[in-house]
Amino acid sequence: MNxxxxxxLTGLGVFVAVLEVFPRTDVVGRGYLPPFSSIVSALGRQVGEPAFWSALLDTLRGWSAGLGIAAVAGLVLGVAIGxxxxxxxxxxxxxxxxxxxxxxxxxxxxxxxYGTGMRSTVLLIVYASFWQVLVQVLDGVRDVDPVAAETARSYRFGLRTRIRTVVWPTALPYVLTGLRLAATVALVLAITGExxxxxxxxxxxxxLAQSAGAVETMYALVVVAGLLGVAVNLSIRAVERRTLRWHVSVRREAAA
Amino acid sequence: MRLLRSTLTAAALPVALVTAWWLISRGSQSFFWPPLSDIVAELRPTWLGERLRADVVPSLLRLATGYALALAAGILAGLAIGLSARLRQYCEPVLEFCRSIPPPVLIPIIMLFAGIGDQMKVIVIVSGCVWPVLLNTAEGARAIDEVLRDTARVYRLRPAARFRHLLLRGASPHIVTGARQALSIAIILMVISEMFAASNGLGFATVQFQRSFAIPQMWSGILLLGVIGVTLALAFKLVENRVLAWYFGLRRHQ
Known part of the structure; x- marks a missing residue:
């Protein structure tokens, strides 16, 4: 193992050990911070309940709907304005x-x-993540190499060809950065809205767990929210590396 | 002439949009979309009277305290983690997890420890803002020029001077990036913590207006929050231009 x-892993182990030992030795009251093992068993109980899965699904649905709308709107407007x-x-x-x-x-x-339905949350997600995408797309379009732009002009490229062959490859890394930022922000806003x-x-x-005084369940759900955040981060990074295989920044990283 | 022209281009669209809102909403009978003139008229009596002391100032104080504490803690921890590769390896997975927790879910947890008073809100703001500062500072400390580091060692800079002129200065472009992200998170958390559980504050008052269907007042709250967000962003840009003047100059010359 390197x-x-x-x-x-040692750091993670120490973190978990502190979470286990502090409540057990009453450094922190159990009503405030339950031991790690009982958070895990609360998580186990949650996993067995259909309500947990439908809640997780709702969060993901709101997140992806909001992110999708924001991404498309940000891209289209960004390129058009750019x-x-x-x-x-x-x-x-x-x-x-x-x-x-x-x-x-x-x-x-x-x-x-929209009342307390999902549309209220989606509205928040769209507003917050739209700007992340838009600003990155605008930066990306501005970054087009002047020589390439002039060349395209000399060859009398049409607008569509110009966007497809000159603007898009330059802007793509920026677009993906925008999407990564937007995905994180969208998750924060999804959970905030709920x-x-x-x-x-x-x-x-x-x-609900908080108002019912179910402290262990509450911690278990917070852990799930954190894991969801990690998953979103990692998957967007994977997409980024795949889509930008040809790009210098990724190639250099792979060589190093 | 050029200045005049650029001012005009910058002002044209905002002025047009506000005018359009003003004209379209004029004489609006819709309950949810009151005329803009009503909203603006509501701004002064609603927020500048009793509520200035009771809601606006406490909100801003909590924001400032939380943000300052997060900056201090984030920069110190970030420098420590950035300077020691070993410490960084120990902390990385834990930090990655902590950073990924959407900060608002910490509100119910922190409420357990700190109730619903000022203390809770400040802790919420700190616990949400500290991550971008910390991670960017660590990145910045790693990126400090080797030659500068060696020079500082050769000249035997005292720890205090080394800290101020080498570490803090060297990492400051990254620190500023983190601080900018943290600022918008801080504003969000200020509002959210007040909406979730509070007895005063901007977020609390605005939601209260919405619940009692005082629609123009609610709109004036939204407008005020927007103005605060924009003003703080502008102020940040001014500070940034000052603190990083050396850096922008350096980059222009390269």
Whole structure:
């Protein structure tokens, strides 16, 4: 086993041991932090319940719907604004202004419009992750090599050919970065929406466990949320490496 | 002339959008979409009277405290982890997991320990913001130029000077990136923690308006939160330009 992996596992082991020992020795009260083993057994009970799986499925459904809408809208608008320079300078200030508006400020509005259903949460997800994609796509389109752009112009490439052969390959790494950021943000907002608004999903299960005083179940669900986050991160990174196999940054990484 | 033109291009679309909102919503009878003029008229009496002291200032104080603590803790831990390859290997999986937990789910857990007062909100903000600062700082500490490091050693810089001029300076471009991500997370957590469980604060008041169907007031709350977000982002950009002036200059010359 290589030393890096061994040390990582040791670190994880120490973390788990602390979570097990502290509550058992009453350094932290059990009502606040249950021992790790009882969190795991609570997780085991959850896995046996259909309610847990339908909540997980709801979260994933809201996440993917919101992310999908945001990605398509961000891509289309980003490329459209990016390839027309006057449009870019006209919209720059508006984008800079709208982006830092905290998406959660829209929660009251979403509840008013859509009640506590899944659509409220999807609205939040779309708003938050749209900007991540849009800004990266705009950066990517701007990064096009001037020589390549001029060459395409000399050869009188049409707009579609230009986008497909010049703009798209340059922008693709940026697009994937945008998608990675958006995927993380979308997960945060999905769970937040469920937690605060009460639309169905893992977040609502956590809120329910909290109000029922089921501390162990609550911790188990938080662990699930964390694992979901890790899974999203890893899978997007895998997609990134696959799609950008040809790109210098990935090739260099593989060679190193 | 050029300045005038760029100002005009920057202002054109925002002005057009606000005017459109103003005109379209004028005389609106829709319960959910009150006229913009009503919302703006509501802004002053709603937020600048009693609520300024009771809701706005406490929210902002909690935000500032939490953000400052997260910066301090994140930078210190990040430097330690970035400088020692061994420590980094020990911590990596745990950090990867902690970072991946969506921060709002920590609210119910932290409520167990800290109730629903100011303390809970500050801890929530710290526990959400610390990760981007920490991870970016670690990255920045790793990226410090070897030659600079050796130079500092040869000149026998004292620990305090080494910390300030070599580590903090060297990692600062990365630290700023982390701090920018942390700022937007901090605002989100400030609002969420108040919406979830609170007795005062901007998020609490706005949700309260929504529940009592005081729609123009609710809109004014959303507007105020937006303005706060935008103002803080602008302020951050100013600080960034100052702190990283040397770095931007360096890059321009390369």
């Amino acid at each position: 030393p890096a992996l061994r040390r990582g 390839v027309v320079p006057p449009l870019r300078s006209l919209t720059a200030s508006t984008i800079e202004f709208l982006r830092p508006i905290p998406s959660v400020a829209l929660i009251p509005l979403a509840v008013l419009l 937690l605060v608004i009460g639309s169905p999903g893992l977040g609502r299960q956590i809120a």
